[in-house]
Amino acid sequence: MADKKQQTRQSIGRPRSEAAKTAIINATIDLLNEYEYATLSIEAIAAHAGVGKATIYRWWGNKALLILDAFLISTKEQIELLEKENIYESFRQQLQNLAAVFNTPIGRTVTAIIAESGADSELAKTFHESYLYPRREEAKKVLKHGISVGELSPSIDLDVALDLLYGPIYLRVLIFKTELDEVFINDLVDHVMKGIRTV
Amino acid sequence: MADKKQQTRQSIGRPRSEAAKTAIINATIDLLNEYEYATLSIEAIAAHAGVGKATIYRWWGNKALLILDAFLISTKEQIELLEKENIYESFRQQLQNLAAVFNTPIGRTVTAIIAESGADSELAKTFHESYLYPRREEAKKVLKHGISVGELSPSIDLDVALDLLYGPIYLRVLIFKTELDEVFINDLVDHVMKGIRTV
Amino acid sequence: MADKKQQTRQSIGRPRSEAAKTAIINATIDLLNEYEYATLSIEAIAAHAGVGKATIYRWWGNKALLILDAFLISTKEQIELLEKENIYESFRQQLQNLAAVFNTPIGRTVTAIIAESGADSELAKTFHESYLYPRREEAKKVLKHGISVGELSPSIDLDVALDLLYGPIYLRVLIFKTELDEVFINDLVDHVMKGIRTV
Amino acid sequence: MADKKQQTRQSIGRPRSEAAKTAIINATIDLLNEYEYATLSIEAIAAHAGVGKATIYRWWGNKALLILDAFLISTKEQIELLEKENIYESFRQQLQNLAAVFNTPIGRTVTAIIAESGADSELAKTFHESYLYPRREEAKKVLKHGISVGELSPSIDLDVALDLLYGPIYLRVLIFKTELDEVFINDLVDHVMKGIRTV
DNA sequence: GCATAAGCGAGACGGTACGTCAAGTCTTTCC
DNA sequence: GGAAAGACTTGACGTACCGTCTCGCTTATGC
Numbered sequence: 001m002a003d004k005k006q007q008t009r010q011s012i013g014r015p016r017s018e019a020a021k022t023a024i025i026n027a028t029i030d031l032l033n034e035y036e037y038a039t040l041s042i043e044a045i046a047a048h049a050g051v052g053k054a055t056i057y058r059w060w061g062n063k064a065l066l067i068l069d070a071f072l073i074s075t076k077e078q079i080e081l082l083e084k085e086n087i088y089e090s091f092r093q094q095l096q097n098l099a100a101v102f103n104t105p106i107g108r109t110v111t112a113i114i115a116e117s118g119a120d121s122e123l124a125k126t127f128h129e130s131y132l133y134p135r136r137e138e139a140k141k142v143l144k145h146g147i148s149v150g151e152l153s154p155s156i157d158l159d160v161a162l163d164l165l166y167g168p169i170y171l172r173v174l175i176f177k178t179e180l181d182e183v184f185i186n187d188l189v190d191h192v193m194k195g196i197r198t199v
Numbered sequence: 200m201a202d203k204k205q206q207t208r209q210s211i212g213r214p215r216s217e218a219a220k221t222a223i224i225n226a227t228i229d230l231l232n233e234y235e236y237a238t239l240s241i242e243a244i245a246a247h248a249g250v251g252k253a254t255i256y257r258w259w260g261n262k263a264l265l266i267l268d269a270f271l272i273s274t275k276e277q278i279e280l281l282e283k284e285n286i287y288e289s290f291r292q293q294l295q296n297l298a299a300v301f302n303t304p305i306g307r308t309v310t311a312i313i314a315e316s317g318a319d320s321e322l323a324k325t326f327h328e329s330y331l332y333p334r335r336e337e338a339k340k341v342l343k344h345g346i347s348v349g350e351l352s353p354s355i356d357l358d359v360a361l362d363l364l365y366g367p368i369y370l371r372v373l374i375f376k377t378e379l380d381e382v383f384i385n386d387l388v389d390h391v392m393k394g395i396r397t398v
Numbered sequence: 399m400a401d402k403k404q405q406t407r408q409s410i411g412r413p414r415s416e417a418a419k420t421a422i423i424n425a426t427i428d429l430l431n432e433y434e435y436a437t438l439s440i441e442a443i444a445a446h447a448g449v450g451k452a453t454i455y456r457w458w459g460n461k462a463l464l465i466l467d468a469f470l471i472s473t474k475e476q477i478e479l480l481e482k483e484n485i486y487e488s489f490r491q492q493l494q495n496l497a498a499v500f501n502t503p504i505g506r507t508v509t510a511i512i513a514e515s516g517a518d519s520e521l522a523k524t525f526h527e528s529y530l531y532p533r534r535e536e537a538k539k540v541l542k543h544g545i546s547v548g549e550l551s552p553s554i555d556l557d558v559a560l561d562l563l564y565g566p567i568y569l570r571v572l573i574f575k576t577e578l579d580e581v582f583i584n585d586l587v588d589h590v591m592k593g594i595r596t597v
Numbered sequence: 598m599a600d601k602k603q604q605t606r607q608s609i610g611r612p613r614s615e616a617a618k619t620a621i622i623n624a625t626i627d628l629l630n631e632y633e634y635a636t637l638s639i640e641a642i643a644a645h646a647g648v649g650k651a652t653i654y655r656w657w658g659n660k661a662l663l664i665l666d667a668f669l670i671s672t673k674e675q676i677e678l679l680e681k682e683n684i685y686e687s688f689r690q691q692l693q694n695l696a697a698v699f700n701t702p703i704g705r706t707v708t709a710i711i712a713e714s715g716a717d718s719e720l721a722k723t724f725h726e727s728y729l730y731p732r733r734e735e736a737k738k739v740l741k742h743g744i745s746v747g748e749l750s751p752s753i754d755l756d757v758a759l760d761l762l763y764g765p766i767y768l769r770v771l772i773f774k775t776e777l778d779e780v781f782i783n784d785l786v787d788h789v790m791k792g793i794r795t796v
Numbered sequence: 797g798c799a800t801a802a803g804c805g806a807g808a809c810g811g812t813a814c815g816t817c818a819a820g821t822c823t824t825t826c827c
Numbered sequence: 828g829g830a831a832a833g834a835c836t837t838g839a840c841g842t843a844c845c846g847t848c849t850c851g852c853t854t855a856t857g858c
Binding site: 038 | 211235236237307308310311312313314315316317318323329331356360361362363365366367368369370371373374375383386387389390391393394395
Binding site for chain 4: 435436496510511515516517529530552561565568572573586588
């Protein structure tokens with residue numbers, strides 16, 4: 001079932017230091033509060049984590065992959081689609097959480113490097129597989145549930161519906177950099193629901 | 200005494216070379232097809248443009264501002280909201296254009312550096328004033344026209360409506376990196392219209 | 399600084415360019431009190447003299463030639479071999495003056511660039527022709543006078559004798575950077591005289 | 598200094614590469630044969646030595662200090678005051694060696710930058726402590742020996758005597774740029790000896 | 797319990813690009 | 828029409844990091 005460290009770890013030598021890994025991830029997140037991606041140096045992360053540069057390069061191929069990993073770890077349990085009593089509430093909660101995540105330095109940075117990267121890059125693929133796809137699947141389950149209970153029209157395109165919900169959040173937070181208040185979120189969900197609800 | 204000297208005393212000394220400026224902007228756009236933001240060097244731009252580095256730094260404070268300027272110049276007349284026979288067609292055309300722009304290396308790069316930048320940065324402010332705000336105002340005029348002719352509900356929030364239209368484009372192109380076909384654009388406009396149209 | 403271009407516009411056209419030349423020479427001497435040769439820029443001289451850079455390059459080929467010229471002009475009448483009542487006093491006076499000149503920033507600088515330059519350089523040749531040779535000839539006249547009045551041995555090598563007098567001054571001022579007091583000068587002249595005097 | 602450091606773990610991290618140091622010093626000496634001080638670039642030295650620029654700046658603060666170091670290393674055993682059978686021969690040999698050293702590009706360059714530098718500069722101080730002072734002390738021992746065996750007058754000022762010997766060498770080589778032949782050296786030592794010898 | 801081996805912090809290495817500065821040239825306007 | 832102002836190309840500066848490579852350790856496994 002759980003294909004974790006099933007493999008017989010028989011490799012000789014000193015094992016990887018989890019303390020170092022944690023320190024590196026924390027230093028990365030810390031320093032992103034002060035520096036933007038371009039001016040954040042691996043050297044600074046190593047110094048701040050009390051770690052040798054080589055230790056970072058041993059486990060992460062480059063700065064972008066390290067930041068992505070830090071992002072994935074730090075947001076692992078942060079965003080979850082809580083099953084609310086109804087679809088409206090589910091998405092309201094989810095959109096609020098999403099906005100919070102991408103209002104964070106590391107969230108903004110990860111989005112920026114993903115936006116800049118090519119579609120076929122390891123970075124984009126990892127982000128898609130480890131973050132985007134799982135969350136979208138979860139969200140789709142909510143929509144499917146809505147359809148099954150007759151709340152939503154069975155003819156809607158799930159992906160389009162979700163793009164309509166999430167797109168404006170990315171746009172406002174990352175591009176327009178405006179605050180997201182309750183009213184906006186409500187309006188947003190209202191508008192989308194109006195288009196996909198059963199009459 | 201010498202008040203009549205006032206007339207048009209325009210700056211002494213050798214004037215700025217427009218040829219150099221054009222060469223720099225073109226080199227920037229050219230090289231963004233080969234290099235991504237992080238690996239694009241000012242040195243390479245200068246060499247490619249046949250220009251000294253100092254000439255670049257004289258007119259642009261940093262790489263991001265240069266790229267933004269190149270973007271603004273290259274897209275100056277590229278995107279315009281053509282007055283179509285109806286609102287639906289207007290936005291369909293506009294969204295298509297927008298997708299084309301952000302499918303371009305410089306478009307993707309500019310969005311990435313804007314996303315990464317802070318709300319108060321000169322970069323974000325310039326982008327907002329020179330690009331986002333003017334286009335949004337144009338788009339609002341279309342919506343207002345739609346309201347005045349009774350095609351759209353007078354109670355809609357213009358900004359929310361436009362976020363719903365544009366947000367999914369940014370999301371698909373920059374984050375999901377999916378192709379945008381006619382069907383999607385049509386669906387998108389349909390969905391949004393359904394929410395803001397007069398019954 | 400340079401009080402030129404006052405009125406005196408009696409004739410049509412540009413005022414005399416000698417004012418600019420003087421301002422440049424003065425600025426060069428002034429700035430050598432603050433900056434050493436390597437960090438003294440033509441740009442700073444031009445700015446300080448209220449002159450365009452091109453005006454400097456029109457008259458002097460490079461920084462070294464400008465400084466040499468400034469040195470030659472500023473020391474034109476400064477060093478002269480005063481005919482004293484006797485040879486001893488003549489050289490005592492002359493050595494004192496020499497030490498004063500090469501204790502000056504421009505004197506030290508000129509010596510340094512001469513020392514660094516090749517024997518065949520325009521710089522070294524100009525310095526030799528315009529400064530070293532004339533002064534040495536003057537000094538030789540003093541020695542010859544001493545011989546003619548029977549005070550000095552007729553068999554002495556004039557050049558060796560003068561090297562013995564001047565060499566130690568250069569050595570102390572430029573290399574050892576020690577103060578030259580009366581006692582040293584006296585000792586120096588004593589020693590040399592002892593070797594070249596008629597018994 | 599700290600002798601007990603012998604046991605303790607001495608400076609961690611990768612140790613300095615002696616090969617790099619040697620390559621840098623050699624490149625410096627090599628390139629001074631082609632370029633003069635002003636046109637010799639650190640960049641060229643680094644390239645010629647197959648070394649990164651930072652490695653040069655890590656160990657030498659500036660170009661002058663590097664050249665001085667190269668000079669000190671390259672002349673470490675080159676000049677020595679060989680104990681000859683008599684004082685005359687000792688100095689004849691020593692002056693010959695000195696002339697050879699300062700006829701070299703690096704010798705001429707070092708003297709030039711020392712002449713240009715201020716008395717209190719690190720450069721002048723290092724040159725004095727590492728080169729001038731030790732050699733002068735050696736030379737003084739020769740003079741003192743001459744006094745103790747009754748060959749030289751006990752009343753002579755050692756420093757003045759040595760300035761008389763060395764000053765003319767510097768003057769001829771660096772300023773007048775004349776060749777030094779045996780005759781001159783002999784004359785020079787003769788003259789000085791005549792002034793300091795016991796009758 | 798000692799050898800083997802990988803991981804560790806530290807930091808020097810060969811490099812690349814930075815952003816600055818000045819050199820020497822060129823182009824415009826003004827006097 | 829010459830001189831100022833100042834933009835131009837060029838190229839070195841000294842700095843900051845890159846990603847790699849020793850060092851002298853430390854920490855595990857396995858013989």
